[in-house]
Amino acid sequence: MSTEAKVPISDAPSQVASPEGSAKSVERILLVAYELFSRRGIRDVGVNELIERSGVAKATFYRHFPSKDSLVLAFLEQRDKLWTVEAIVSQARRQGQTPVERLLAIFDVLGEWFRRDDFEGSTFIQVLLEMGPSHPLGQASINYLAKLRGHVQALAEEAGLVDPAGFARSWQILMKGSIISATGGDLDAGKRARQMAGWLIEHHKA
Amino acid sequence: MSTEAKVPISDAPSQVASPEGSAKSVERILLVAYELFSRRGIRDVGVNELIERSGVAKATFYRHFPSKDSLVLAFLEQRDKLWTVEAIVSQARRQGQTPVERLLAIFDVLGEWFRRDDFEGSTFIQVLLEMGPSHPLGQASINYLAKLRGHVQALAEEAGLVDPAGFARSWQILMKGSIISATGGDLDAGKRARQMAGWLIEHHKA
DNA sequence: AGCGGGAAAGACCGGTCTGTCTCCCCCTGC
DNA sequence: GCAGGGGGAGACAGACCGGTCTTTCCCGCT
Structure with missing residues (x-):
């Protein structure tokens, strides 16, 4: 219970700039x-x-x-970078030629992901439900889900859709729902969500 | 650890002394x-x-x-009866005049539920993610979610929709997604899901 | 050669978890 | 009256939790 000599870890608080x-x-x-x-x-x-x-x-x-929670925060940040951005958004952007195609490709990527044997569900949704929306880790998950929604909204704006913010929220309902259904065993959830996503796009065209 | 699902709830006849x-x-x-x-x-x-x-x-x-898990099983059964059947399905059936209206009323009921101050998210989804799909409690949650899907399928059949089974699966994607979005704070998730549900119905009409 | 610091190993702390067991009271049926 | 059983209170077991701290070792620097 020494209250003194709190070693200052100011040398590497973030993950970048690793000394040695x-x-x-x-x-x-x-x-x-x-x-x-x-x-x-x-x-x-x-x-x-x-x-x-x-x-x-x-x-x-x-x-x-300094605590397990801080490791979890670092993990969530990594998950956002590796999964949300690289595995989903960038991959979908590469697969589609037009903005609309890139949007729909999200559910193609998700559908393939559902079928992988190491499919493990959505980390952000799981942490949100595990810890609750008021817990700091739940809040962080909500923020990362909002960040993902921002990517969708950007794609919607590139496609010239009306009300891109509302569009992104509806879009994310389809993403979350298909992920939960896939976790429950429905391997065709990606296909079903993609179909509904197409209708959503149609109704948001100018 | 006994996998016998004996849940002595409100069963008067076989109980021995001191029934009260x-x-x-x-x-x-x-x-x-x-x-x-x-x-x-x-x-x-x-x-x-x-x-x-x-x-x-x-x-x-x-x-x-005999164990905490057996209490959880009894709780899930109660939750199915009180929430799924009475609060959602029966309520939606009462609110709508036609089968299609009764289907759409599901999202009206959900939307009101999202706005309640004691909104607590979906038990079955939460248990499924908490325990994992291979755990007995996760399996039970999957079964109750399938039971709920059966109610939707029945309504779809009453409405004369084509492919009621696939319809119910897509429908449930909207339900799950809107619940997760509502847990994350989107109070309009019910409205958004209802809109997409309307398009889903249109595309399943004969 | 000697020193200092990072890292490994792990004991230890208070607390929590599920689940078992004992003790005693009180109520009911005979 | 009296036996018996259900139920309350709670100690206890054994495992595990996050987190602290000590000891030991090793490696690089001067």
Whole structure:
């Protein structure tokens, strides 16, 4: 219970600008956390398992992350970058030629993702339901879901659709619903959502 | 750990001595469990809190329910009866005159539910994501969601829609998606889903 | 060669979890 | 009156939780 000597970790509060060997521990922790958290959720993975699987001492873990929640925050940020942006949005942008095609390609990408054997559901939705909308981690999940909605809205604006904000909200209802249905076993959820998404686009054309 | 789904709820005939005293305990436990589970999920509510809030001894709890999971199963069954059937399906059936109106009324009821201050999200989705689709409780949630889909399919058949099974699956995507969006704060999710539901109906008319 | 710091290992802390068991009271049926 | 059982209160077990701290070792720097 020493109240003094709080080691200032001002050298590497963020993830970028890694000085040297210490970054390897952080990277290993984040890698394991990504694996376990995205597959099994937050509450089901304890700190002891995390440090064991990443071959890191507990003190090392807490030197880099002041709490489990802060690791979860870093994980959510990584998930947004690797999954939302790279795996979904950028992939859909590459697959379509026109803005409308790029929008619809989102559900093609989702549909393929549903069929992967390592399909694990949506992290942000799961954390939101696990922790509740008032918990900081639930709030963070809501923010990342809003960020994803921003990508959809940008695509809608490129397509010249009317009311792109409302369009994006309806669009996200289809995304969330198809993800939940896929989690429940409906592998055709992507196809069904894509069909409804087409109607949504039609009704938002000028 | 017994997989026997014996849920002694409101079954008067086979109960031996003291039909009132024991039933009162079970009912009190179920009442508290319904409150706490539907508001905060399964993993966030422990047995100690359940017995304390229901004024019941721990031994009494475990005399009636062999495990916490068996109580959760009883809770899910109650939730299906009270929420799915009475609060949603029957209510929607009462509000609409024609089968199509009764279908669309589902999203009116949902929309009102989203705006209630005690809106707590969908229990079945939450349990499914909390426990995972392979866990017995996740499986039970999937079954109850399929049961709800059956109600929608029945309404679609009454409306004479084509492919009522596929219709019900698409419909449920809208329901799940709007519930998740409402959990994230979008109070207009019911309205948006209802609009898309109307297009879905149009495309399933003969 | 000697020093300092990062990291590993893990004991330890208070608390929580599900589930078992004991003790005692009180109510009911005979 | 009296036995018996249900129920309340709660100690207890064993595991696990997040988080702190000590000890030891190793590696690089001067």
